[in-house]
């Protein structure tokens with residue numbers, strides 16, 4: 474299977490469900506956050522970044538999520554509108570919840586970390602009744618970001634969204650997106666990740682994220698091939714394992730495997746690689762491209778974003794990616 478088929482005749486290409494947050498990236502880079510004084514504010518949250526990436530690539534995009542009833546929440550919704558993303562599926566919390574903050578520390582291009590403030594965040598208060606079935610039914614793809622499964626009621630909202638997607642022939646992409654601080658114990662993580670992965674057509678994660686998902690499944694040698702085979706036993710058509718600057722590998726249900734290499738990058742911060750890679754990869758598949766060509770496009774998106782200070786703002790257009798690719802050959 475070299476190509477994935479998507480439903481036709483649906484008004485949306487892509488809808489994501491999960492967190493909408495704020496990134497505060499240190500302006501004084503190449504030093505610890507104890508020594509930084511100023512930050513630049515960007516919209517963040519892995520699923521938000523991917524949705525912004527898809528919209529930047531001219532995909533008709535929507536979002537299902539919840540924002541805080543404050544200036545940050547309004548900033549996020551305005552940014553979605555300004556970037557052509559349908560925010561009709563975004564509700565506003567009225568319980569006093571806040572916006573998740575991700576402070577990005579850039580000690581060096583290869584040594585970055587994120588300090589996350591996630592207590593009482595609005596995104597995890599998304600209710601099942603706030604999940605727009607019509608929006609999911611109207612989209613070719615639903616992206617589920619794993620962290621949205623970390624707490625109720627967002628957990629139940631996501632499980633309901635998965636049921637809607639299966640009911641309406643909407644392809645499900647599960648981006649594992651493991652963020653340790655949001656979970657209470659490994660068993661809980663594996664149980665809810667399994668619940669999503671078993672219903673997904675395309676699963677994307679790092680080796681470490683698959684290890685978290687499969688921690689009780691006996692894949693002790695942490696084999697990418699064993700991982701892929703496990704998920705083809707459920708709904709998966711494609712399984713992608715990301716390996717940072719070593720590139721990526723994708724497996725097709727037909728037994729094919731595809732090694733993805735990387736493009737050179739003038740790395741400012743490594744964060745954003747996964748989200749931009751996912752946007753570029755999914756864009757390629759939705760153009761009817763082969764898995765390999767889609768991986769190449771995703772890798773180019775990743776190199777562009779990690780060479781930038783932001784994640785969301787830096788998500789490239791099709792022309793920017795094509796111009797970049799024409800300059801560099803994959804290494």
Ligand SMILES: Nc1ncnc2c1ncn2[C@@H]1O[C@H](COP(=O)(O)OP(=O)(O)OP(=O)(O)O)[C@@H](O)[C@H]1O
Pocket residue numbers: 679715716717718719720721733734735736737738740743744745746747748750771772775776779
């Ligand atoms: N240093 C790098 N140089 C070039 N490309 C890179 C680099 N790091 C990552 N990439 C590209 O981005 C893809 C995804 O990166 P990675 O495996 O780090 O995912 P991730 O951990 O989800 O990313 P993030 O840091 O955004 O969470 C890789 O498969 C590779 O194609």
Ligand SMILES: O=C(O)C[C@@H](O)[C@H](O)C(=O)CO
Pocket residue numbers: 494495496516517518519520522575587744745746747748784785
């Ligand atoms: O996903 C998060 O909550 C953090 C993101 O906002 C941030 O842009 C990042 O780390 C992307 O990989």
